[in-house]
Amino acid sequence: MKNYNDSTYAILGILTTECKSGYSIKQFIDRSLNHFWKISYGQIYPTLKLIVQEELAEVRTLSSTGRPDKNEYFLTSKGMEVLKSWLEQPVKQLPIERNEILLKLFFGRYQGRENKLLLLQNYKQELEGRYNTYVSIEQAISNHKDTNDDSMYWLFTLDYGKRTTKAAIEWCDFSLDKLEED
Structure with a gap:
């Protein structure tokens, strides 16, 4: 199975929550993960594009009157398998603190x-x-x-x-x- 960077796995994990759009993913990171895992806004959309290309998630475009279209991302069964496989792997190294x-x-x-x-x-x-x-x-x-x-x-x-x-x-x-x- 292909390996991805840890931020990709973090986004796959976030897609198991109610957060489905790039914006809601960023909000979730800022509220919940930011204290121990940082992902910049600039990393989110390229990662979402990658996970769609790799068929780990599918994108659905929602349209509403008077608002721009909104993309929402949903894990596929392959995406869930990749996430579970990563979660079951041992941690490669202890965290390194830069202070x-x-x-x-x-x-x-x-x-x-x-x-x-x-x-x-x-x-x-x-x-x-x-x-x-x-x-x-x-x-x-x-x-x-x-x-x-x-x-x-x-x-x-x-x-x-x-x-x-x-x-x-x-x-x-x-x-x-x-x-x-x-």
Whole structure:
């Protein structure tokens, strides 16, 4: 079976939800996946074109009066097989984090003390905002989980985000304390 890039598999997965148009796929990514998987708007339509060419999905054009035509994409049985096959494969490698804060801190000896403190304080503030966003998303999913078979799995990924964000906040506190002792 042919291999595709992970973003292609992500879009195949999204097509199992109610999101069927390029626009709704982008909205879903921004609301749900963006915290751990980024796909640019510019990747979505070429990927949709590819999955139609590969017969992993079919496209249907909807027309409505006074509005431009809208393409909606639906997984084919081949597309579902490809998605399931990918889901059952072992993960090839652990995720690699690229973090500008850590990179700058790694060379922190060449930075002013106030700058380092501000860097970490701002990072902590951003993380706290992200954590609060996760809590809001968790409440929204929990309020509707009876109506969605995917909600338990969405909560698993959300819990990962909450835990890693909380750990990063704790790391900021620890690092700030050490810098302030210095």
